[in-house]
Amino acid sequence: MNKGKQATLFQSWGQKKKDIRSDNKVISDVIDLCEGLDEDDDELLAEAMERSLHDYSDDGGHTVNGGHEGPSDVCNISIGAESFPVSTQGLTQRNVPPGFDRVAGKLWIYPTNYSVREYQYNIVGKALLKNTMVTLPTGLGKTFIAAVVMYNFYQWYPQGKVVFMAPTKPLVAQQIEACYNIMGIPQEDTAEMTGTMAPTERRRVWVEKRVFFLTPQVIMNDLSRGTCPAVDVRCLVIDEAHKATGNHAYCQVVRELIKYTTEFRVLALSATPGGDIKAVQQVxxxxxxxxxxxxxxESPDIKPYSHERxxxxxxxPLGDELTSVKKKYVQILDVTVNKLKRHGVIYNRDTTSFSKFLILKAREDFRxxxxxxxxxxxxGMVEGDFALALSLYHGFELLQLHGSRSLFNYLDGILHGDKGYGRTKTELLRNPDFNDLMDLLREKFAPPDCRPSQSSKKPLVTGHPKMEKLEQVVLDHFNTFNSGDGETRVMIFSQYRDSVSEITNILKQHHPLVKVMSFIGQSSAGKSTKGFTQKEQxxxxxxxxxxxxxxxxxxxVGEEGLDIGDVDLIVCFDAHKSPIRLVQRMGRTGRKREGRIVMLVTEGKEEQIYNQSQYSKKSIHKAILNSAKTLHFYQNNPAxxxxxxxxKCHKMFITVSKKFKPTKAASTSNMNKITSMLSSHGNLPKQNRKKLSGRQNSLHHTTNGKLPKHD
Incomplete structure (x- = not known):
């Protein structure tokens, strides 16, 4: 374990390890511990342990196969669907991190308390031996794979630390319970760590606990403080791993960890590894x-477990009313775009052919x-015109994808918000076309107290033809299910909060047939709608x-990972260029029965965006399948x-006898008060209890399939 100057990740790569396969003849009469072991775990696992201890001699000498000494020093190893001979001559702990338990390490445990799926079993076998990216469609058990891998490293390294990182606090809270219910790692050894926990409290938890569920920001802060024992981390699980590009917190954590050690296994989980092949390579x-x-x-081993979607x-179509608004808005855009053309900083092309991306690129070229x-x-004048153009093209995107109500809310925010638009606001108010458009939109969408006339209450109106189509799709779905006395749920995705609010208000009119609720992220800064707290989410x-x-x-916020239950209908109100977003949304349905996904796309540009996203998704999968030619992998895979x-694998039924108890992080002052109260009543638990040794802990876990009892 080396601590020193940080190198880039590629610089830290070494030569590829020699493959452990051999061309020696496979011995056919070796016992396969993965076959036929489902129940009666007490006797079976005790027998498995005894045989495994005989398979390998403790002094690293000859190998015993089936109770008979053999001169070939070869045993048959089965991982996944593959069997191959492995030499055991001179078995030692070379190149292995300290703390590896040689008794527990003879076996890896696979649970049968959930249905045994071949693809999950095969993936776990690989992930134990290599730093692995697992890419599975949503709902097919990535968390299950993570729980099994974490459990085995928890067994193999009794003093090591196992870390599970997720991007959001609600996802962290969800995953800690899911992993416990799968493998039953004792809660006494598990901690959910958040930024609200005092640093001194987290320092204590890092010492006392072994399995941690947290956001990357938490571990990054503790690594920078020196309170996280980086050299003890033996397994690092990264959920929603496609986020690990650029300077994301995931990347920072890995860069910081390898300053201290490279001796930890990485397991990365994602429904899709990146938006394009460059992003995949970055991850x-x-x-x-x-x-x-x-x-x-389409994978053969997945099809039996995935339902048709x-x-x-x-x-x-955009419709006559929205087309009229679009025509007026383009006249406003023309003023700014023509200024940039006269300065020679953008190409001479039609105003509607530009986008935010092209304007940003032109500004970078200008600089x-x-x-x-x-x-x-x-x-300075040119920079101001670029800033105004970016704002206007964002509004143009809102108009086409989300409608005139979203456009009005955005422009009204520029005029009356506290974002400090300054020159943008002044330039817009000088434009008579802009003032005319705002008067038109204000009459239609502004709250009653903001309208010049309050003589009559306006009915709820929609800002985009997609709203009427969405309303129709949702009502048809519920009427169909209700006629069959079925229970069903619907989930609707929209990129912008204004649209979420509008869709919610429209569907509320159909209560109780449609019982609707909005679901948004925590951030409120600069947003017209206040965000949801973690508790509210x-x-x-x-x-x-x-x-x-x-x-x-x-x-x-509802796209990634969160368990929102069974959903029969997904409606995507807007299309996104990134195939990641599309895959995440589609994964919310079809988990336990057939699901339906409706993509609402506006004729024209949005339809092109959707088609491009579909093409990108297929090209990424093709590139990964041909990864030997297109992708570069980390060569210094830790042993x-x-x-x-x-x-060797042993399948066993894991009995989770206790119900998961959610933990609530307490502040240091509260902990002190509790400790003082308990002490005064003579009920304070004994401190510094002697814990089970690593081998005892491992043997207990691997002899009865039940949770170990701590003193």
């Missing part, structure tokens, strides 16, 4: 990935290479799962078990 490099396990819905694309005939004292998900609501309208030693 592989940043997370030290040396192997990918990719399954798609019917994807229906509905192309909605790096300004036109030679442009006077320097005009640079968890409550909404719980109510949705339990039937309090049957329709959830969500921003991107977490001794050389030429592959643990």
């Amino acid at each position: 592989l490099a940043n997370l030290l990935i040396s192997h990918i396990e990719l399954r798609t819905e 019917k994807v229906e694309k509905i192309v909605v 790096q290479n300004p036109p030679p005939n442009l006077q320097r004292n005009n640079y 968890l409550k909404v998900m719980k109510d949705f799962r339990e039937g309090g609501y049957n329709t959830l309208v969500s921003t991107c 977490m078990v001794p050389d030429d030693w592959t643990p």
